[in-house]
Amino acid sequence: MSAAEQEATKALESLSFEELSLLNERKEALKKDHAAYVESHPEIKTLLSGFMSALLLEKPQDVVAFAADHFSAFQPPHAELPPIVIAGPSGVGKGTLINLLLEKFPSTFGFSVSHTTRGPREGEVDGVAYHFTQKEQVLKEIEAGLFLEHAEVHGNVYGTSKRAVQDVQQKGKICILDIDIQGVQQVKASGIRAKFLFIAPPSMDELEKRLRGRATETEDKIQLRVKNAAGELAYGQQPGVFDAILVNKVVDDSFRELTDTLKQWYPTVELK
Known part of the structure; x- marks a missing residue:
């Protein structure tokens, strides 16, 4: 027994029965108080x-x-720079508009690089377009609470890690998230302060035309994406779900409209 432990033992032995009883009652009260606090904060x-x-x-x-x-990673985002969550059907042109923002205003916007278990398409670079990874690894990290949102889309897992968003914010930039509808719902449920933008096609026929024009999908996948797009449009056009809806007819016109919207959302930020 150490000297400190010996002193503590002597101190306890010197206490009266009443003092020991009060000490035990105090310890029990503290235990109950701590337990109640933990219970009230799951x-x-x-x-x-x-x-x-x-x-x-x-x-x-x-x-x-x-x-x-x-x-x-749990620090709240900068009060003046809430991230932008951009969603819309596959093939609607989200990537094109996001790339224009990053190209024309590199000091203002940064892209959160998502994780995915799908294979890279031609020209996609790991760590730039996506973090291409194995499904087992992503699921482990999701279970560990390292992701802000995740979803399984067309058989592949996509997700945005908390670290990816924080990395952009720490550079003083507005973080852009390109995610699907399931991801939007998860971000909303997380309570994170963000701006939500939905990109819609001029029509379903035009959307299918764009998907075919990519020449990266089989006929079955094209039909699946068109089918899913109907549900995504129904959700995206519900009042109050998104802060703004942009119909992407002509890219140049859509980009001007997007820039005007961002100036309204971030009036104190110079786009540069």
């Missing part, structure tokens, strides 16, 4: 469980540094 267990899952998944040598990095 997010505590979620946060700690997510951290432990991530810790055991990564097994870092520097646990303290890993913990600091893990919990920093």
Whole structure:
């Protein structure tokens, strides 16, 4: 027994029965108080469980540094720079408009690179277009609470990690998220302050024409995407779901409309 433990034992032995009873009652009261607090804040267990899952998944040598990095992802976004969530049917032209924003205003906007389990298309670079990864790995990280949103679309898993969004925000830029409808619903449920933009096609016929023009899909996949687009349009056009709806007829006109919308959303930010 150490000297400190010996001193503590002597101190306890010197207490009267009444003092010991009061001490035990105080300890029990504190235990109940702590238990009630944890019970009223279920997010505590979620946060700690997510951290432990991530810790055991990564097994870092520097646990303290890993913990600091893990919990920093829960910091709220900059008050003046909420991220932009852009959604719309496959083939509607989201990627084209996003690329124009990044090209013309590189100091203002940054793209959150999503993870996906699908294979890369011609010209897509890992870490630029997507983080191409294995399904098993993504599911482990989702379970560990490392993702803001995720969804399975056309048989493949897509997701946005919290780190991807934070990396953009730490550079003082407005983060752009290109996600599907399931992802939009998850971001809304997360409570994160964001702007939501829906990109719609001029018509279903035009959407199918654009999908065929990509020449990257089989006939079955084209029909599946067209079928899914009907549900996505129905959701996107519900009042109050999105902050703005942009019909992408002609790219140049749509980009001007998009720029005008962003100036209204971020009046204190110079687009550059």
